[in-house]
Amino acid sequence: MASVTKRKKSRFWTACYTDRDGRQLKRSSKTTDRNQALQLAIEWEEVERKARQGVLTTTQLKKVLNDVSEKITGDSLVAPTAKAYFEDWLKGIAARNAPTTHVRYEHCVKLFLDFLGGRAEKPVTTINAKDIEGFLTMRLESGAAPKTAIVDLKTLNTALRRAENYGTILKNPVPAVRLPKAQSSEREVFTHAEVQKLYNLAPTLEWQTLIILGYFIGARLGDCARMKWDNVDPDEGLIIYEQQKTGQKVRVPMHYHVMNHLNLLADYGTVGFLCPKLATKGPAGKHGLSEGFKRIARKAGLDLGEVQGKGNRKFTKRTFHSLRHSFNSALANAGIPEEIRMKLTGHSSKPMHAPYTHLEMGTLEKAVKALPMFANPSAEPTAQ
Numbered sequence: 001m002a003s004v005t006k007r008k009k010s011r012f013w014t015a016c017y018t019d020r021d022g023r024q025l026k027r028s029s030k031t032t033d034r035n036q037a038l039q040l041a042i043e044w045e046e047v048e049r050k051a052r053q054g055v056l057t058t059t060q061l062k063k064v065l066n067d068v069s070e071k072i073t074g075d076s077l078v079a080p081t082a083k084a085y086f087e088d089w090l091k092g093i094a095a096r097n098a099p100t101t102h103v104r105y106e107h108c109v110k111l112f113l114d115f116l117g118g119r120a121e122k123p124v125t126t127i128n129a130k131d132i133e134g135f136l137t138m139r140l141e142s143g144a145a146p147k148t149a150i151v152d153l154k155t156l157n158t159a160l161r162r163a164e165n166y167g168t169i170l171k172n173p174v175p176a177v178r179l180p181k182a183q184s185s186e187r188e189v190f191t192h193a194e195v196q197k198l199y200n201l202a203p204t205l206e207w208q209t210l211i212i213l214g215y216f217i218g219a220r221l222g223d224c225a226r227m228k229w230d231n232v233d234p235d236e237g238l239i240i241y242e243q244q245k246t247g248q249k250v251r252v253p254m255h256y257h258v259m260n261h262l263n264l265l266a267d268y269g270t271v272g273f274l275c276p277k278l279a280t281k282g283p284a285g286k287h288g289l290s291e292g293f294k295r296i297a298r299k300a301g302l303d304l305g306e307v308q309g310k311g312n313r314k315f316t317k318r319t320f321h322s323l324r325h326s327f328n329s330a331l332a333n334a335g336i337p338e339e340i341r342m343k344l345t346g347h348s349s350k351p352m353h354a355p356y357t358h359l360e361m362g363t364l365e366k367a368v369k370a371l372p373m374f375a376n377p378s379a380e381p382t383a384q
Helices: 034-053 058-072 082-096 099-121 129-141 146-165 192-201 205-216 221-225 256-268 289-299 321-333 338-345 350-356 361-369
Strands: 003-006 013-018 024-028 238-242 249-253 306-308 314-316
Touching (some): 003 034, 082 099, 082 146, 129 146, 192 205, 192 321, 205 221, 205 256, 205 289, 205 321, 221 289, 249 338, 321 350, 321 361, 338 350
Antiparallel strands (some): 003 013, 013 024, 238 249, 306 314
């Protein structure tokens, strides 16, 4: 019968129990609590008894060990199912992130759980690198662009890194999988005249506000839509806002057209959102802000450059986000240094910033002409 004893000079109780072969064993409980030590001794003897009878299964062993862990430490050893874990993770994402981020993560999780099938009801600890690689292959074979598939794996990496940090799994399997080479479709810009045409044909004052902010502030669509009067500092002549995507605070001096437009808006009040109605809309969907902007561009007779993307979807080269590219490119063509442009766009690295710079041919020609001339440019070439 299981019991406990205490050795001299030891602060821990020793568990005494009978093993599967009938031998009397003594094992330190690593606890100074007699009741906890006795509980351990009883549970260990029960495991040995079932092993001797040949009825101990993996499931039963896990249950016994989990019961011991809960009784002694208060923690469970049983991992949640993959489905339960991801659902719990998504709750935290919804509470701490933008709705658009939650929707994107939720879509990825649904695809992954569908890929797992019945294994989604097994412990999250059973997910391995082979599952991640199989999911990646499935996404690519289904027509997803490599860049889209990479974003999916980054989502899973974020979720399973949390599981590793919490001790729910021993190791995050995502980093073991080699990512495909991303092939990005290049965004194109709007000319200054085209932006003016967009502004003039915008159906409402709020849409004019978005277009002005997108081009003269270089902010993303979501940041423009959620811009408030609190972000406007008229004394310093600045618009100061925090980028939702990066959390970085950006300070942009107001262009004359921005100040003039905001003076016009001020007649309708200077509290709350600059665009109260558009602020309630999301960017995606048939009636979202992105499609709304495309309708304005088509009305203006502008070519949006719709082409087949790298996956099975079409890619639009000129969207509202192109205004951000246009902002940066106009500054580059005006000779504004890259470091200053990065501060204005809120880019933290040059590789991230580079795709936003579209130099005009005139700027490139000026650069080439800056190369020095040969000392004797009229010399005739010699025969070989």
